[in-house]
Amino acid sequence: MTAVPALIPVEDLYAPPTRSRALLSPDGTRIAYLAPWHGRLNVFLRDVDSDWSAPDLEDGSGTPAARRITSETRRNIDRFFWSVDGRHLLFQQDTDGDENWHLHRVDPARPEKSAVDLTPYEGVRLLDAQLSPDRPGTAFVQLNKRRADLIDFFELDLMSGELTPVAESSGDVISWLRVPGRVLAFTIEEGGEHVLSERTGGEPRTIARFPQSDILLGVLPAVPTADGMGLWIGSARGSDLTRVARLDLETGEETEVDSHPVFDLDTPRPEADPRFASSLIIHPATGDLLGVRYLGDRQDIHALEPHFAEILPHLTELSDGDLSHVSTDTSGQRWVVEFTHDRDPGVTWFYDHASRKARRLFRPFPHLDPEQLAPVTPVTLTARDGLPLPSHLTLPVGLEPRNLPTVLLVHGGPWYRDSWGYDPEVQLLANRGYAVLQVDFRGSTGYGKAHLEAGIGEFAGRMHDDLIDALDWAIDRGLTDPNRVAIYGSSYGGYAALVGAAFTPDRFAAAISYTGMSDLVDLVEGVVPFARRAVENSYLRHIGDPEIPEQRADMLARSPISRVEDITAPVLLIHGANDVRVHRRNSDRVAEALRDRGREVEYLLNETEGHWFVNPESNIELYRRLESFLARHLGGRSSEAS
Numbered sequence: 330m331t332a333v334p335a336l337i338p339v340e341d342l343y344a345p346p347t348r349s350r351a352l353l354s355p356d357g358t359r360i361a362y363l364a365p366w367h368g369r370l371n372v373f374l375r376d377v378d379s380d381w382s383a384p385d386l387e388d389g390s391g392t393p394a395a396r397r398i399t400s401e402t403r404r405n406i407d408r409f410f411w412s413v414d415g416r417h418l419l420f421q422q423d424t425d426g427d428e429n430w431h432l433h434r435v436d437p438a439r440p441e442k443s444a445v446d447l448t449p450y451e452g453v454r455l456l457d458a459q460l461s462p463d464r465p466g467t468a469f470v471q472l473n474k475r476r477a478d479l480i481d482f483f484e485l486d487l488m489s490g491e492l493t494p495v496a497e498s499s500g501d502v503i504s505w506l507r508v509p510g511r512v513l514a515f516t517i518e519e520g521g522e523h524v525l526s527e528r529t530g531g532e533p534r535t536i537a538r539f540p541q542s543d544i545l546l547g548v549l550p551a552v553p554t555a556d557g558m559g560l561w562i563g564s565a566r567g568s569d570l571t572r573v574a575r576l577d578l579e580t581g582e583e584t585e586v587d588s589h590p591v592f593d594l595d596t597p598r599p600e601a602d603p604r605f606a607s608s609l610i611i612h613p614a615t616g617d618l619l620g621v622r623y624l625g626d627r628q629d630i631h632a633l634e635p636h637f638a639e640i641l642p643h644l645t646e647l648s649d650g651d652l653s654h655v656s657t658d659t660s661g662q663r664w665v666v667e668f669t670h671d672r673d674p675g676v677t678w679f680y681d682h683a684s685r686k687a688r689r690l691f692r693p694f695p696h697l698d699p700e701q702l703a704p705v706t707p708v709t710l711t712a713r714d715g716l717p718l719p720s721h722l723t724l725p726v727g728l729e730p731r732n733l734p735t736v737l738l739v740h741g742g743p744w745y746r747d748s749w750g751y752d753p754e755v756q757l758l759a760n761r762g763y764a765v766l767q768v769d770f771r772g773s774t775g776y777g778k779a780h781l782e783a784g785i786g787e788f789a790g791r792m793h794d795d796l797i798d799a800l801d802w803a804i805d806r807g808l809t810d811p812n813r814v815a816i817y818g819s820s821y822g823g824y825a826a827l828v829g830a831a832f833t834p835d836r837f838a839a840a841i842s843y844t845g846m847s848d849l850v851d852l853v854e855g856v857v858p859f860a861r862r863a864v865e866n867s868y869l870r871h872i873g874d875p876e877i878p879e880q881r882a883d884m885l886a887r888s889p890i891s892r893v894e895d896i897t898a899p900v901l902l903i904h905g906a907n908d909v910r911v912h913r914r915n916s917d918r919v920a921e922a923l924r925d926r927g928r929e930v931e932y933l934l935n936e937t938e939g940h941w942f943v944n945p946e947s948n949i950e951l952y953r954r955l956e957s958f959l960a961r962h963l964g965g966r967s968s969e970a971s
Contacts, residue, residue, distance in 0.1 A: 333727030334701040336968050337760045339956065342753040343948040345370050345405070346693030348385070350654065351677045353377070353665040355415040355614060357658030359437065360665055360679075360690070363406060366397055368945060370405040372418060373397050374437055377663070377679060381690050398440040399433075405943050408603050413614065414465035417487050420444075421455060426907045426939020430455040432470065434487055447490050450474050454859070458485075459507060461553075462616050469495065469507045478858030480504070482512065496528050503863040504547060509557040511578065515548060521866045523548060527578070537581035539566070545744055545774070545781065545866055549597040550609050555616035561586070561609055563596045569777040571596060573609070573621050587631050592623035593775050598745060606654045606667075610637070614659040624775060626707040626719075627651060627749055636661055640682055647678045647687055651750065665690070669750040671705035673697075701726065703759035705749055710802045712795050716771055716783060720799055721747050723755050723765040724808070733764040734963040735809040737800055737837075739818030739825040740767065743784065743792065744867060746775035754952075761956055762965040766803055770795035772871065785871050788849065789828045789887035796825065797833060812838060813963045817955075819843035820911060820940065823903075827889035827919065830896045839962040840896075841955060843903040844940050847893075847915045849884040850875045855912050890915075893922040899929040901958045903951055905938030931958060 345365035409420035521541030572588035619637035632638035650670035772784020816829035823845015830840035873880035960967035
């Protein structure tokens with residue numbers, strides 16, 4: 330048997346990567362990427378042909394190979410991109426996790442100049458910045474600048490910062506989109522039907538309608554075609570699985586472009602989380618659809634354009650991982666690509682198709698040895714009512730897979746999914762000696778409409794039964810010690826952890842809720858103003874409408890705060906004070922109620938974070954607390970004891 334690996338310090342997993350996220354410039358000569366400066370991820374720039382073994386920062390030996398072009402010291406940058414013409418680099422930033430994103434501009438040619446805030450409006454959120462190949466000097470942005478609950482559309486001059494109104498919402502618009510010569514709006518009608526209309530001038534012209542049963546969070550993705558006459562969309566119309574279709578902007582007709590016989594298009598996960606690459610691979614200069622991503626146990630990419638079909642095999646042979654973010658120059662000859670792997674935080678390559686030569690640029694965490702990390706194994710379980718439950722099992726390296734302490738790790742959303750790939754949480758837990766079980770319970774996305782809709786009305790019901798069924802599967806196979814199980818997750822996963830502690834208290838030795846909701850009524854009533862119309866098909870349909878007395882009562886009955894007296898296991902609560910998705914009172918009330926009852930509860934409240942902790946010191950504190958808590962109550966390893 331393989332030896333038990335040494336304890337990996339929390340800092341090795343959660344300190345900033347040495348480098349990450351690399352984007353090739355449109356002219357193919359420069360690469361922008363993230364690297365730490367003063368403890369925060371900032372944007373750096375290198376020539377493609379520079380010596381990537383040289384340090385990013387000046388070390389006294391001469392001119393550095395890289396140029397730092399941002400100077401953020403308060404919060405990491407994690408969303409950045411080139412302008413279409415390559416004259417600017419743009420990045421989004423919020424303040425301490427409040428999610429009021431601003432769009433900033435930096436000049437790659439003048440790294441000494443400070444970043445310019447292009448949307449310097451206090452309390453206003455940038456919801457989207459669309460770059461159009463036919464207007465390289467501008468961005469089309471959505472802002473709730475006029476009123477907190479209204480999303481208006483503007484054209485933003487990237488050089489001057491001038492903001493020109495394009496279209497105003499009368500209260501019904503949930504998102505805008507611009508194609509050459511047209512302004513499009515997505516709205517939701519009462520009953521949950523989504524409508525796409527043209528708002529170029531005069532009365533709105535309805536283009537297409539999307540039934541409530543086909544739409545959860547919106548039409549995702551929705552990308553203009555290169556000719557401006559249509560949209561590439563993810564569509565489940567008349568099908569259980571989401572596929573790629575072309576929507577004609579004149580007739581509203583959908584034409585299937587590509588599909589997979591077994592897998593869903595990988596959406597809406599990438600649209601919600603910048604860690605994941607978009608489900609559509611689009612040429613940044615031409616707008617051509619190059620390929621699409623489907624996701625099952627592993628990723629499957631379909632090439633839809635001849636040149637990309639020629640290039641794709643050369644890219645995929647660079648790694649046995651799954652292809653993640655890709656960027657290309659205007660000619661489509663030079664590429665920078667990333668890969669994800671279950672036992673490797675990733676690797677970034679440069680590939681020149683003209684010469685057929687490739688060069689590895691960097692690994693974000695070069696100090697982590699893949700051989701010391703744990704493999705992630707996709708497995709499919711069966712719920713008590715026969716529903717298949719795609720899951721992922723990670724077992725600690727070097728330990729006999731018998732009677733292990735186990736963490737049931739529940740994903741957020743719940744309109745999300747787990748997948749094969751590197752996750753520092755999973756690797757930390759496995760390294761500490763825990764089996765990790767992740768379940769794509771009913772209500773998860775990525776497995777078709779039937780799997781998603783099986784979760785309607787099942788918060789703290791069959792969605793929780795699925796978790797218990799998966800746990801019983803691990804116990805029945807002798808993998809899990811039933812007396813040493815913790816349930817843990819963030820957001821919806823945090824809610825699931827509190828449900829586990831309150832509704833099935835005999836099953837868990839400990840529970841950890843990270844920004845989890847304890848009160849479903851509070852969650853729905855606390856939706857930020859501009860998003861209230863957009864949650865009809867998600868919150869209201871799946872959880873309930875608190876304005877209807879019977880549904881309000883049911884929501885409270887499914888809320889852990891109503892069953893807090895039944896919690897007997899130790900609980901760790903983690904929350905960001907600036908969380909706008911799940912207000913901190915959801916954790917405050919649980920902590921107070923448990924303390925009043927003399928129950929064991931720890932509460933980590935971070936005053937500088939929001940719904941997800943971003944800054945390294947915040948995550949290092951979080952996971953040190955988590956490993957110590959689990960070691961006390963499940964008996965796993967801890968760096969405190971080493």
